[in-house]
Amino acid sequence: MKKTYTVSIYTENNIGLLNRISAIFQRRHINIESLSASDSEVDDVFKFTIVVNVTETQIKKIIGQIERQIEVIKAFYHTDEETIFTESAMFKIKSELLFEERQIQNIIKESNARIVTVNKEFFVLEKSGRRAEIALMYRELKPFGIMQFTRSGRIAVTKTEMPITTLLKQIEHKDEAAFAKSSL
């Protein structure tokens, strides 16, 4: 059975690594639903967060292939139930509507959206939340005219511990041990 999985990949910072990782999905004809790249909780370690809809058998094999890449430190996969996740969206709308259309103010209030900026021509709304909440806001604002819309990839943290820090400590420990050995 297919499910939505959030894949968290901890990596070295390397040009071309994204290419290597995305190729693994492409070879198996798996569509990447969203992707984001950022720093992680560990210094000098980067993180890709990728959302895909696949079976658990598939995702296990994919994780194996990802971890096989030289610059990947560790990859994990989690279900929606195991993660706290969010996406972020921005809406650019004509400023006059903010004052003329009372409904828009209600939408902003009810959806917990934030006004990022307002000027003479346009104002920008920012909304963080689940995909469905953003979609609902989009549907509500659409009739009034949206000048620009954009939505980020999913970012997520897991409910349980991500054992990456311990793993890195082990690696560093091994590093030191190897160094001590080589300098003997």
Add this chain to the structure above:
Amino acid sequence: METETLKKTKTETTTMSGSEALVHCLLAEGADLIYGYPGGAIMPFYDELHKHQDKLRHVLTRHEQGATHAAQGFARATGKVGVAVATSGPGATNLITGIADAQIDSTPMVCITGQVGSHLLGSDAFQETDIIGISTPVTKWNYQITRAEEIPEVLAKAFYIARSGRPGPVLIDITKDAQFGELEYAYQKCTQVRSYTHTPQIEQEALEAAAKAINAAKKPMIVWGQGVLLGEAETEFKDFVEKSGIPAAWTILGVSAIPTEHPLNVGMVGMHGNYGPNVLTNECDVLIAIGMRFDDRVTGNLETYAKQAKVIHFEIDPAEIHKNVTADIAVLGNSKESLAQILPLIEKKSHEAWHQKFKDLYQIEFDKVIKNDINPTKEGLTMGEVIVRINKQSNGDAIIVTDVGQHQMIGIRYADFKQSKSNITSGGLGTMGFALPAAIGAKMGAPDREVVAIIGDGGYQMTIQELGVILQTGAAVKIVVLNNEFLGMVRQWQQLFFDKRYASTDMQNPDFCKIADAYSIENQRVTAREDLDEAVQKMMASPNSFFLEVMVEKEDNVFPMIPTGASVSDIRLE
């Protein structure tokens, strides 16, 4: 001695150019024989090669693909890292087939490509191609160097990654300005990379579980692959097989790890493997896979593959576990260590009744297939009888390099291997044109061994220009072309599955002996059985290279055969 060098390099540096540093890096990694083809963007490096030719030998192939296959042949014959060099653009793209071949067959190789100057990157400059992007899916690792000072560290990492764990190809792209640029040279070998665990640790629990299952098995069977050779675990493997008494079958890349004549060797598995091990894969109670990856050509239909058996998988690459066949017990780690560690836990057994089943099925295969392949009574020459004569003359000591197709299957099925690292072929990628350059590389890597390339008339013409290397270097490679004037394997499939519609498989060939003449290679064509013995004898006795063309039966088929999508136990004998 190594520590001395380390101490020295830590304190002393020398100013030199990037390309000179590259030469020193290669020498520091023990690479004193490399293959390649020069061109604009790699010229600074070739200039240094010229200056250092007394220490570092460069062999000019006639096409960059030939350089990769030669490097692969060298690596497979020696266990060392093969090195191939090319210029940017078309030079680099011509390496791709060999790189893909090395990736799927886990061959340690470092490819060095020149690249346009860093200020031109991305500008569609002359002979610029994004070789990093292109090679990404087929390399274990790749990296573009744009500054001279990166060279020592990156090269050290490249060799370390190529040879460690499950080996594979690494491509290093070096811009022209990085080759010209100066650096303070000091070399330190790479011993680890933070994000890369090359060999997983063996879990004692898994070993114990595996030993328990093996000891309890009534009808166990071993299928071993190249992992035994790559792990240099031949002795440990032999001890394991002999103590456990388990029938052992091989994948196409595993053969020669133990001698062909070993009494516990029961033959090849897979599409054109032997009857017994294929049929009995679906009857064994424990299947012990060692250093193999359950390729589809080995397993046939996965839905019906060894479903009755408990599967134990000894493997160095965690990504291979459960990839194609779910393992009941996975023993991760290097085969040399895991086999040595499991040996004391294994009970000594002989499994005689079970062995008899393999013998019975062998007899059926012998009567229906083998007899006619190696001792034909019909007029036309068979590929099998040629191989048998080579065995006789080589005494089983030759390195047999095969190309891809019918001759490959026949060659490997009937070749007699006494020593390890004696079978060099393109297994996973099935690259026609592999054999000639790979044989040249193998001969240069193992000059004291006889190297016989067995090639079809199709594949031969894909890299035939590498005869130029033999002409120029005198590499004493024996070349046997088994000529059926067809792309035989494709023709066989057309006969069996496409109602004999021979679309584009008949070949009008040139006079191969005249071509050999043109390259000053002694040669002979055999069209009749009575001339075969003498011709093979003459070829094998020659101290130089020799070209032997044998005109074989045009429409012979390779059997046994598992039709695509069929179960291993549905293997056909005719």
